[in-house]
Amino acid sequence: xxxxxxxxxxxxxxxxxxxxxxxxxxxxxxxxxxxxxxxxxxxxxxxxxxxxxxxxxxxxxxxxxxxxxxxxxxxxxxxxxxxxxxxxxxxxxxxxxxxxxxxxxxxxxxxxxxxxxxxxxxxxxxxxxxxxxxxxxxxxxxxxxxxxxxxxxxxxxxxxxxxxxxxxxxxxxxxxxxxxxxxxxxxxxxxxxxxxxxxxxxxxxxxxxxxxxxxxxxxxxxxxxxxxxxxxxxxxxxxxxxxxxxxxxxxxxxxxxxxxxxxxxxxxxxxxxxxxxxxxxxxxxxxxxxxxxxxxxxxxxxxxxxxxxxxxxxxxxxxxxxxxx
Numbered sequence: 001x002x003x004x005x006x007x008x009x010x011x012x013x014x015x016x017x018x019x020x021x022x023x024x025x026x027x028x029x030x031x032x033x034x035x036x037x038x039x040x041x042x043x044x045x046x047x048x049x050x051x052x053x054x055x056x057x058x059x060x061x062x063x064x065x066x067x068x069x070x071x072x073x074x075x076x077x078x079x080x081x082x083x084x085x086x087x088x089x090x091x092x093x094x095x096x097x098x099x100x101x102x103x104x105x106x107x108x109x110x111x112x113x114x115x116x117x118x119x120x121x122x123x124x125x126x127x128x129x130x131x132x133x134x135x136x137x138x139x140x141x142x143x144x145x146x147x148x149x150x151x152x153x154x155x156x157x158x159x160x161x162x163x164x165x166x167x168x169x170x171x172x173x174x175x176x177x178x179x180x181x182x183x184x185x186x187x188x189x190x191x192x193x194x195x196x197x198x199x200x201x202x203x204x205x206x207x208x209x210x211x212x213x214x215x216x217x218x219x220x221x222x223x224x225x226x227x228x229x230x231x232x233x234x235x236x237x238x239x240x241x242x243x244x245x246x247x248x249x250x251x252x253x254x255x256x257x258x259x260x261x262x263x264x265x266x267x268x269x270x271x272x273x274x275x276x277x278x279x280x281x282x283x284x285x286x287x288x289x290x291x292x293x294x295x296x297x298x299x300x301x302x303x304x305x306x307x308x309x310x311x312x313x314x315x316x317x318x319x320x321x322x323x324x325x
Contacts, residue, residue, distance in 0.1 A: 006096035010059045012052030015303035025098045028074030035099050039119035041065035042318035063094025065123040067115040077103045085109045089123040097322040104270050107277050120291040120317035125280040128156035130266040136231050140165025142208040145225050150177035152317045156289045158183050163288045173312050195224035216240040228254035292316030298323035
C-alpha cells in the first residue's frame with residue numbers, strides 16, 4: 001500500500017492551522033473496514049470543527065465524508081468485501097488517503113454512481129432528503145424559501161422539493177449564483193429586502209417553511225418571510241450562530257415553529273441510514289437530483305478550499321482529491 005497521509009489540526013483557528021502528516025493505518029478491527037479514498041466531500045461543518053465553533057478533541061483529522069474502495073475488512077464484517085465501492089458520511093477522519101470506518105456506517109454505492117458523485121452528494125444529499133421528507137410533510141402546492149440555493153445542500157434541496165410539487169423561492173448570495181438555480185423564483189437581494197419580495201410573490205401570505213443554512217445574517221428575514229404557523233428549519237450557521245431567541249418573538253410573528261435539526265439524528269440507526277441513503281440514490285438514478293461539482297482541489301490544498309467556501313466563492317459541491325503519496 002502506498003504511504004497513507006491525512007490533513008490534521010492541532011489547534012483551532014483559520015485555514016492555516018491545517019497540516020499534512022503521514023500515518024500507518026492499523027489493520028481494521030472487528031466490525032471495521034479500511035477504505036482507500038478516491039474523493040472527499042468538503043462541507044461547511046468542516047470549517048466549524050476547524051475554527052472551534054463546534055468543540056472537538058485535538059489533534060483532529062478533519063472531514064466527515066468520503067468515498068472510495070474497500071482496501072481491507074476486519075473480523076466479523078458481513079456484506080462488504082475488498083474492492084467494493086463504498087462511501088461513509090459521519091464521524092471524523094475523511095481528509096485522508098485511507099480511512100478506517102465502522103462497517104455499519106458504510107454505504108455501498110450503486111454501480112452507476114461514481115465515487116466523486118457520491119462524495120459530492122452523500123452528506124449534502126442525505127441532508128436534503130431529511131429536510132424535504134422528514135422535518136415537515138410538505139404537500140404539492142405549498143411554498144418553501146430556500147437560502148443558499150446554489151450551495152451544496154441548496155442545489156439538491158431545490159430540485160427535490162420541486163419534484164414533490166412544492167413551489168420554491170430560492171435565495172442566493174450573488175446574481176451569478178441566482179442565475180444558476182432553477183426554481184419557481186430565484187432571488188438575489190439583501191436580507192433586508194428579502195421578506196418584502198417573498199410577501200409580494202406569495203400575495204402577502206408568506207411561505208410554509210424556510211430552510212435556512214445561513215444562520216445569524218438571515219434569521220430575521222427568514223422569520224419575516226413565514227406565514228402564520230409556518231416552520232423555520234435552521235440547519236446551519238454559515239454566517240455564524242443565531243443569537244438566543246425569545247419564544248414571544250415566535251408568538252408575535254404568527255405562532256411560528258422552529259427546529260434546529262442535524263443529519264446525524266436522522267441516520268442514527270443502520271435502518272435509518274439505509275432508508276435515507278436509498279431515497280437519495282433513487283433520486284440520483286432518476287435524474288431528479290444531480291451532483292453539481294463546482295470545484296475540485298487537491299487534498300493538500302484544502303486550506304484554500306476552506307477559504308473559498310467561507311468566502312462564498314464556491315458554487316455547488318467541492319471535491320477534495322488525494323494527490324499523491
